[in-house]
Amino acid sequence: MPVRVSFMAAFAAVVLQGCENRVVAHCVDEQGVVVDDGECAELDGGLDAGADGAPEREPRHANSIIVVHHWWYGGYTPTGTRVTGGSFTVPAGVSPVTRGGFGTPGGAHAGAAGE
């Protein structure tokens, strides 16, 4: 069952991401629900897609449930939400690089870094 995300939480996430028009890669389960990227970690970011263009992880067993994950490319979608549209093949020009995982954007200095 898809997880409902409040409109304001999703809107705030989009504003923070600033990626309404950007193509991003999300890891989704076989129901098309966005999950943690770690579930697709062993996949090659979808960038070296197989013949069918839809790379998938070797099915693994979790409590007798076989779970298959894929990389999906489309607009930003919060974790727990089912994706719509987009594609399972890598669009041209998509970079495997993400940024902003360290540091404070804007560089506001309140003595937090230096000592």
Add this chain to the structure above:
Amino acid sequence: MKRHVVDKRHDWEKLVVSQGLLYHTSGGVPYWDEGACYSFTTKQVDHLERVTGELWDMCLKATAHVIEHGRYEELGVPSTLVPLIEHTWEAEPPALYSRFDLSWNGLDEPKLLEFNADTPTSLLESAAIQWLWKEDVFPGFDQFNSLEPKLVAKWRELLGGYLFPGAIHFASDGAVEDRMTVGYLMKTAIDAMGGGRMSKHGGGLVSTFRQVMGYGDTVRPCVEMRMDQIGWDRRRKLFVDLADTTIRNVFKLYPWETMITQSFGEHLTLETLGQMHWIEPAWKVLMTNKGLLAILWELFPGHPNLLPAYLNGPSRMESYARKPFYSREGQNVRLVKGGCVLESTAGAGRDAGHVFQGLALLPDYDGNHPVVGSWLVDGEAAGVGIRESEGFITGNTSRFVPHYIDE
């Protein structure tokens, strides 16, 4: 140790800005204060150098003790940092500099207040700005300051084989002071390589230099950037810069205990550490943890340069300083005297625990309270930087005051 009131140089603001000190004044309050200075005798400097060396040895032993006995949880060290700490402690990747903060009046024994070993700042003013001031104002006198030659020598050593091939990156959170600190370190790396030319690229600085080390000419760029510009390449599983070039050597003016909690913290693994050097290395997070003060007191009780310190409360002390393990720039510090709060500061920071250190109020010079910052490069005493304030807690806005050696 004496304090003197002196005349400021004519057009001092333009002068220090031209030397890189863009943050000489903040909100109308002077940070660089050349209307005063301190003086030491040669004998005092010699003593300070000895004490600095001894404190460094003790801190190494205390750090080794924490690692050998796994006392991470007591010091609020995130468990995800532990493998990185232990790996870098054994592998000994490059480490550069650090700074002891001491309470000292030149007469009694210096007392260790804290050790800034991961992200020390005030480097530019300690190494360069105060030297240039001394050359103008006290040209016939010396200064306890060998920071620049020692940093250049250290970079030369690192360039001789301890760094991975490729660029050296210099990253900060982008604040002006921090950019100037990493910019200064970049300069010392450039000097070690014999200079070169610089160009601007995408908001930071890209410098391309020829490294002449006897192995033939090689080009080793030096790249300044912000921490949030560091990229994670999920295909190659490594960190990259704005040009998507692999980062192999990066000096970061950014705390380890913060990095590990951020979204890229999950990529700080032994695998990525095997492909790149982070300077300062992860084990420095133990030295900079104020809980180490309690470990020091435990291992060296009664040492003349240490203050009593405990982890779980003030013990029987009625006068003490309560400091968060990861406090920086005097944030969240509380001074208690005779059971009453004397002074306290607010601020953000991780609530990982506190150390309770015996109270040693900073000496009073006509209402000014200096803290003596004793610098080390590669574990060797390299000079002094003094910051003073009206209060007893040294913070981000405490003034930097230069010094000279009087006799």
